[in-house]
Amino acid sequence: MALEPALTDLELLQSHPEVAALVAWNAAVVEGAKFDRNELSIYVERTALRGACAALKDDRQVQYDSLSDLTCVDWTPSEPRFEVIYHLFSTVSKKRVRLKVRLSEADPAVDSLTPIWPGANFFEREVFDLFGVRFNEHPNLIRILMPDNWDGHPLRKDYPVEGYR
Amino acid sequence: MDAATDQTITINMGPQHPSTHGVLHLLLEIDGETIVRIMPDIGYLHTGIEKTCEAKFYQQVVPLTDRIDYLCPMTNNLTYCLAVEKLLGLEIPPRGQWLRVMLNELTRINSHLVWLGTHALDIGAMTVFLYCFRERENVLRLFEAVSGQRMMTSYFRIGGVALEPPLDFFDRVKKFNDAFPEHIDEYEGLLTENPIFVNRLKGVATLTREDAIALCATGPTMRASGVDVDLRRDAPYTGYENFKFNVPVSDAGDVYARYLVRVAELRESQKIVKQALEGMPEGPVKADAPKVVLPDREKMKTEMEALIYHFKIVTEGFTVPAGEVYQAVESPRGEMGYYVVSDGTAKPYRVHMRSPSFANLQTLRKMCEGRLIADVVAAIGSIDIVLGDCDR
Numbered sequence: 001m002a003l004e005p006a007l008t009d010l011e012l013l014q015s016h017p018e019v020a021a022l023v024a025w026n027a028a029v030v031e032g033a034k035f036d037r038n039e040l041s042i043y044v045e046r047t048a049l050r051g052a053c054a055a056l057k058d059d060r061q062v063q064y065d066s067l068s069d070l071t072c073v074d075w076t077p078s079e080p081r082f083e084v085i086y087h088l089f090s091t092v093s094k095k096r097v098r099l100k101v102r103l104s105e106a107d108p109a110v111d112s113l114t115p116i117w118p119g120a121n122f123f124e125r126e127v128f129d130l131f132g133v134r135f136n137e138h139p140n141l142i143r144i145l146m147p148d149n150w151d152g153h154p155l156r157k158d159y160p161v162e163g164y165r
Numbered sequence: 166m167d168a169a170t171d172q173t174i175t176i177n178m179g180p181q182h183p184s185t186h187g188v189l190h191l192l193l194e195i196d197g198e199t200i201v202r203i204m205p206d207i208g209y210l211h212t213g214i215e216k217t218c219e220a221k222f223y224q225q226v227v228p229l230t231d232r233i234d235y236l237c238p239m240t241n242n243l244t245y246c247l248a249v250e251k252l253l254g255l256e257i258p259p260r261g262q263w264l265r266v267m268l269n270e271l272t273r274i275n276s277h278l279v280w281l282g283t284h285a286l287d288i289g290a291m292t293v294f295l296y297c298f299r300e301r302e303n304v305l306r307l308f309e310a311v312s313g314q315r316m317m318t319s320y321f322r323i324g325g326v327a328l329e330p331p332l333d334f335f336d337r338v339k340k341f342n343d344a345f346p347e348h349i350d351e352y353e354g355l356l357t358e359n360p361i362f363v364n365r366l367k368g369v370a371t372l373t374r375e376d377a378i379a380l381c382a383t384g385p386t387m388r389a390s391g392v393d394v395d396l397r398r399d400a401p402y403t404g405y406e407n408f409k410f411n412v413p414v415s416d417a418g419d420v421y422a423r424y425l426v427r428v429a430e431l432r433e434s435q436k437i438v439k440q441a442l443e444g445m446p447e448g449p450v451k452a453d454a455p456k457v458v459l460p461d462r463e464k465m466k467t468e469m470e471a472l473i474y475h476f477k478i479v480t481e482g483f484t485v486p487a488g489e490v491y492q493a494v495e496s497p498r499g500e501m502g503y504y505v506v507s508d509g510t511a512k513p514y515r516v517h518m519r520s521p522s523f524a525n526l527q528t529l530r531k532m533c534e535g536r537l538i539a540d541v542v543a544a545i546g547s548i549d550i551v552l553g554d555c556d557r
Contacts, residue, residue, distance in 0.1 A: 003253075003254040003486060006488070036488055036489075037251055037252070037254075037488060037490055039489075039490060039491065041489075065378055066378045066379075066381065067381055068381070068383075068493065068500060068502065068519065069491065069502050069504065069517070069519040071504055071517040071519075073506055073514070073515045074515075085504065087491050087502070087504070087519075091378060091392055091393075091394050094394065094399035094400060096400075096491070096493075098491065117379055117380075117381060118379050118380055118527070119379060119380040119381030119382070119524060119527050120381070121527060122523060122524065122526070122527055123381075123523075123524075126523075130215075143208075144207065144208060145207070145208040145211040145556060145557075146208065146211065147208070154213060154216055155215060155216055159216075161216055161217065161219070161220045
């Protein structure tokens with residue numbers, strides 16, 4: 001099983017119904033796509049994230065009705081620094097797709113997905129707690145794993161593994 | 166939490182409470198015996214494993230994955246190994262895959278036995294607990310035989326499994342597995358039609374199909390609400406496509422349905438172990454990838470290359486091509502997912518663990534609000550959380 005090079009051509013990737021559905025919904029918000037190791041990632045403009053998720057959820061053909069995972073990666077020192085990653089799963093077709101949103105260091109904030117999937121609540125609190133990314137309109141955006149009075153966000157790359165001493 | 170009206174009071178359940186199976190703190194706002202609001206407070210067992218992973222070589226992360234969930238170490242090993250193998254583009258020989266399937270199902274039996282025993286104990290049936298732990302002890306002995314450890318096995322490695330199992334291992338598994346259906350009958354005889362047990366669980370803590378999907382529930386919690394998803398069947402990994410089994414689903418969505426689904430899963434796991442034993446292929450248990458997989462001990466004593474590769478892997482690790490993968494497997498609790506990002510070095514850039522307990526815990530609110538305090542105990546037991554898995 002040799003590795004195939006990743007596909008990043010948006011035109012070619014429109015053969016995937018997920019990409020086609022998003023482009024049909026609003027082509028301006030799709031920043032790019034990647035098909036690598038049998039997994040599809042789509043970069044979405046950050047203000048359109050909630051709309052894009054709703055579009056994928058309501059699309060008759062793809063029906064991504066559940067949120068499987070939500071996390072974040074810190075790419076410091078490059079900018080935009082944060083990438084928030086959403087893994088959607090369809091309980092109908094059993095397929096997966098990955099949505100990505102790039103956030104700058106100065107304003108790491110994105111719309112919360114809790115209006116669509118209430119289950120995003122804990123995941124977003126975790127990302128807020130460990131990365132310091134804010135989620136607009138989250139019903140209860142407080143720390144979840146670390147103590148309430150903790151300084152800093154431990155999963156950021158500039159936070160030392162042993163903690164500040 | 167602010168009290169909603171002056172008639173309600175707020176009480177703490179946990180962090181030290183016998184029915185929470187770990188360190189779960191629940192804030193309950195109650196009006197008499199009825200729950201108005203329930204707020205889980207977690208993080209007591211947070212150890213920062215995801216951060217630690219970023220400072221280790223790829224192969225050094227395997228023992229860490231054992232430690233997030235003490236009831237299904239093999240499943241966590243498997244998920245992480247599959248994710249890194251996907252990043253590397255590595256193929257595992259059939260015998261390695263079948264061993265993984267067999268041990269993974271034994272792990273499910275182990276986990277479900279602990280769940281059944283403690284859940285029944287919470288409800289008040291003490292005998293079942295003792296029976297379940299009797300069988301679980303046998304499963305742990307099998308793990309010890311194969312890996313040298315009862316709980317923190319670290320038996321699956323990137324590229325296969327650590328060692329060929331000992332000579333009499335398959336006979337011992339067969340002996341356990343052949344006797345197991347009778348034991349399940351024994352538990353079911355004590356519980357399934359026991360009027361006290363049934364009255365205590367039927368119609369309690371119901372979760373609808375829509376809520377289960379919206380709240381990101383997975384695994385038996387979701388299947389008991391009528392959502393027919395099992396990743397072993399729907400997105401087969403490590404050779405599950407070669408096995409025949411049913412996926413138990415129930416539409417009732419209450420605690421009793423979750424009990425029935427998990428007990429049915431015990432029977433299915435037993436069938437999968439049986440098929441794995443009967444069809445176990447011959448051949449190597451590790452992939453032929455000298456730069457990734459540690460060489461056999463014997464080879465190191467006779468071949469210079471093997472010794473060099475061993476030294477290189479242990480001291481410098483192995484590099485993984487840049488990229489990202491999300492690998493999900495069906496753990497006893499639900500969807501266990503690893504999101505691994507590589508930047509082309511010998512250490513993972515990011516390892517994220519999507520743990521089933523963390524997501525499933527969110528269903529507690531829907532299950533319990535408007536119901537009695539006593540039902541909270543049944544509800545926590547029925548979603549089968551492990552707090553180490555939840556907090557990581």
